[in-house]
Amino acid sequence: VEEYNEIARHYRIKETVGSGGFAKVKRAVHLPTGETVAIKIMDKVALGADLPRVKTEIEAMKNLHHHHICRLYQVVETSRKIFMVLEYCSGGELFDYIVQRDRLSEIESRAFFRQIVSAVTYMHYLGYAHRDLKPENLLIDDEQNLKLIDFGLCAKPKGGMSDQLYTCCGSPAYAAPELIAGKSYMGNEADLWSMGVLLYALLNGFLPFDDDNIGMLYRKIKSGKYDTPDWLSSESLILLKQLLQVDPKRRITVDELLNHVWITKEMGVPVEWNSKYQTSVLDDDVVTEMSVHRKVSRETMKAELEKWNYDYLTAAYFLLLKKKTSGRPVRLQMTLDSEP
Numbered sequence: 552v553e554e555y556n557e558i559a560r561h562y563r564i565k566e567t568v569g570s571g572g573f574a575k576v577k578r579a580v581h582l583p584t585g586e587t588v589a590i591k592i593m594d595k596v597a598l599g600a601d602l603p604r605v606k607t608e609i610e611a612m613k614n615l616h617h618h619h620i621c622r623l624y625q626v627v628e629t630s631r632k633i634f635m636v637l638e639y640c641s642g643g644e645l646f647d648y649i650v651q652r653d654r655l656s657e658i659e660s661r662a663f664f665r666q667i668v669s670a671v672t673y674m675h676y677l678g679y680a681h682r683d684l685k686p687e688n689l690l691i692d693d694e695q696n697l698k699l700i701d702f703g704l705c706a707k708p709k710g711g712m713s714d715q716l717y718t719c720c721g722s723p724a725y726a727a728p729e730l731i732a733g734k735s736y737m738g739n740e741a742d743l744w745s746m747g748v749l750l751y752a753l754l755n756g757f758l759p760f761d762d763d764n765i766g767m768l769y770r771k772i773k774s775g776k777y778d779t780p781d782w783l784s785s786e787s788l789i790l791l792k793q794l795l796q797v798d799p800k801r802r803i804t805v806d807e808l809l810n811h812v813w814i815t816k817e818m819g820v821p822v823e824w825n826s827k828y829q830t831s832v833l834d835d836d837v838v839t840e841m842s843v844h845r846k847v848s849r850e851t852m853k854a855e856l857e858k859w860n861y862d863y864l865t866a867a868y869f870l871l872l873k874k875k876t877s878g879r880p881v882r883l884q885m886t887l888d889s890e891p
């Protein structure tokens with residue numbers, strides 16, 4: 552179908568790996584590099600009123616470059632479709648991972664939770680709040696690394712994190728009391744509560760606040776009371792209590808979380824939240840390979856890449872860089888043509 556021509560030029564589209572509300576996710580191979588990617592395909596008509604949410608997500612992902620945040624490589628928009636070329640996460644959702652194991656050990660919960668803290672701290676330092684943190688929005692890659700997804704609800708308040716937010720959003724079971732009370736709330740404080748719900752789900756395999764009746768669920772969340780199964784260690788209970796604080800002003804902050812005793816137990820070091828990705832300086836080897844392939848000067852190629860158009864050049868750059876960091880040769884396999 553002509554809708555797919557643009558994307559088919561650089562990708563071999565494979566099987567569907569998942570389909571959610573208004574999106575379908577397919578496995579694909581980026582032909583110039585041979586790298587595997589995921590392509591999220593959305594129909595603009597079907598999106599309807601949700602289209603702005605996709606635009607929010609795309610704009611946010613263009614600014615979020617972190618090893619625990621799912622990477623956006625390219626965006627292709629046609630008259631009817633939006634294609635997002637994304638980092639491949641063959642481990643699926645953390646949600647399914649927990650369900651398959653009933654619950655995770657404290658050791659495994661700590662390993663995953665540190666990665667979540669790293670991604671959320673990075674977002675907060677860049678002035679973003681995620682606002683929909685839950686195990687369905689954490690994917691696992693083929694090296695057991697978590698990758699945060701779904702930035703459709705994230706907020707970057709104009710006046711920075713101090714600005715208060717009003718829109719009620721996200722999933723009720725993970726929503727902070729102040730958020731469901733309809734009060735103005737701070738996005739980063741609400742994210743900390745959601746991380747508390749996430750940690751509880753990792754350690755127990757079920758939710759701290761749950762009820763089929765939304766009214767009952769809200770009452771439970773506002774009470775801040777939850778079961779404490781006997782397998783929870785005293786340190787786990789302390790951290791849960793600090794995260795699931797009904798009063799947002801008494802809730803733990805990300806700074807206190809980074810070197811919390813539970814977080815550093817047996818790890819010895821605080822959470823490293825800075826990104827391992829270096830996007831301000833272009834990688835010389837990648838620029839060389841691309842300029843040779845496109846038969847243009849390095850300066851021309853650099854100027855093109857620094858536009859960060861999230862077109863086939865941005866994708867080739869990121870995927871060549873991924874090959875380089877994985878120790879594979881920085882080679883483009885076929886002419887990186889842009890014309891049909």
Ligand SMILES: O=C(Nc1ccc2c(c1)CCNCC2)c1ccc(-c2cn[nH]c2)cc1OCc1ccccc1
Pocket residue numbers: 568569570576578588589591621637638639640641642643644690700701
């Ligand atoms: O690569 C992704 N998913 C994915 C790829 C391969 C496999 C699986 C999953 C698990 C199912 N068995 C087959 C192996 C993948 C990458 C990015 C995004 C994404 C990034 N922003 N928004 C969405 C979504 C993705 O998927 C969603 C999904 C598919 C099947 C189940 C669970 C989750």
